[in-house]
Amino acid sequence: MTVPKERIDPSALKAWRVGGIISFIIYIVLVAVYFIVAQRYPRLPMVIGWILIGLVLLSGVLQVIVIPKIRMWYWRYEIREDEIDIQYGIIVIKRTLIPMIRIQHVDTEQGPILRFFKLSTLSISTAGSTHKIPALDVERALNLRNEISYLARVSDEDV
């Protein structure tokens, strides 16, 4: 059982980092608000503010530097003629096998950050579960979509 062949687009790393930075900024603003409020109401202890700063910095490091790297490292997929094989995870590494004939529909999704990097998320739904391949090159996602749609149609096995 070798790992699936393909990795996801390298610019996914950038997209995840930008996402991480944005949420980092939002957290900083929230903490700043706490400090401003705490100055007016001396009953609110400053210690909490400092703890919050620590947490925000930690989550920033994790979200911007560590997690995207690990995610990228483990993310693999392979689309074969009759099945899709994906592997992903950060702490828990999950390997999933989805037969083509079980696929009900395919979605592509694109938020503002992904659009900027010309990426797109492909999500594959069976009757009982949804699986996402994040941050694929737009072109690639479209091709995969067509490929999967085509392959999945060939079969007419019942549910």
Place this chain on the structure above:
Amino acid sequence: MFKSTRQHPIVIFTGIFKELKSFVGPILIALLLSRGDGFLSFDMFFFLFLGGMLILSLVWGFLKWFFFIYDYEDGVLHTKSGIIIKKHRYIKKERVQTINLKAGPILRILQLVSLQIETAGGFAEPELNIAAVSISKAKRLKELLKSNHEKEVNEGKKEVTEERKEEAKPVSNHRHVLSFKTLIVAGLTSGGVGIIFSIIGIVFSQVIVFIPDEMWEMFFEQFMITVDQFMASSIVGAIAFLVFVILITSWILSAARMIISYAFFTIERGGDDIQITRGLLEKKQLTLKLHRIQAVTIIEGIIRQPFGFATLQVEVAGGASQDESYTTIIHPLIKVSQIQHFLDEMIPEYKYTQADIKPLPKRSLKRYMIRGVAPFLLLLPIFYFVPFAWIGSIIFLPIGYLAYRRYKDGGSYVKDDMLQIRFRKIARVTALVTKSHMQNLALSTNFLQKRSRVTTLSTTVLSAPACMIFSVKDVCETAAKDVFAWYSRSTL
């Protein structure tokens, strides 16, 4: 072929109605609160706010309408939606299960309908919802999606029936009636005690408030006198007696419930159908299509297992259109040694080979024990600091034993087309799933599991209300890989 189309623009306005509905509450509250002080000064703000909301939701509704586009080409229905997050959805015609046309009063005036398309699977939302479309367009779309679909389904059915006929040599009728004795035993061992016990507890705690103190005292005195005759007049004895009475009552009640709903349980197979009839007061009848069965589960409750008894259940997927999915009991109480015989008669596709199940590797035992016992270690400080609470530490005996049983009972086995997964929460569950009914197969491994070369094996099958996931933790890595290779249709 169906060109890219937007919904009828009325959607912008019907959408607003929906959103306004959610504003009615807050607006009413605002009005009520403003009654006291100068109404007029508040009024301006209020109307500004209301106007703003209206304009905002109008703009939002417009954008939503503008960006929702659907088309149909080459057997694929495609929708594009989303203002900020762009979403494309592709549904293959063959996968469409139901097409619903609905029309509310507003739509009816404008000669429009809303169209919902659903595929198999129990997602609560329809896969596609076109809120307003002209009747003619809706009908055309329905034709396009249906024409082939109907034919294929019928063909598929024909194939299936032909296959079945070959399999089930002479179309034999099998019938199984649950004997009265078995029913009673099933009731008495149903293990619903816990549920009923807590219901009684809740009712009791609610009612207790309404009992006047005098009556309470009177009752208690009376009660104590009665109890005195049984045991020494200690309060502990009285409480023990009370608990005992409640336990017995709830046991009898739960047994009665089971007996009433499963009385005259008859299961009968004729050709492709399984028919189940049961019930004492209300007769319930259920027909299952054989090929809709997604999995068989064998449940051995803690009371039943030592006597070699189990309950048989099946997971059933929704039919092509009308009926829903469900979990259903096909035998309330069966001797484990009889299971294979019963399955052969009813659902011959499924084979139960208990002896062959591959147990978990030795190295998993440690992991199971830690997982089971660790949460209860949090209680240790209480045992230490609260006087007499140390008696509670006796809880580690059953907890530890349960964890051990979970380890002992876990396992998996693959033969021909069938995967057997066995695991235990409280009762021991063995799930039988054929390859063709597994929606996927997943192995998930955390870094600790990776270190001891074990993994969690899980699979999804269709059931009610959404789907059922069977999983067993800490399977030997090589065994899991074998299952993975077995499920894969390509050679890995």
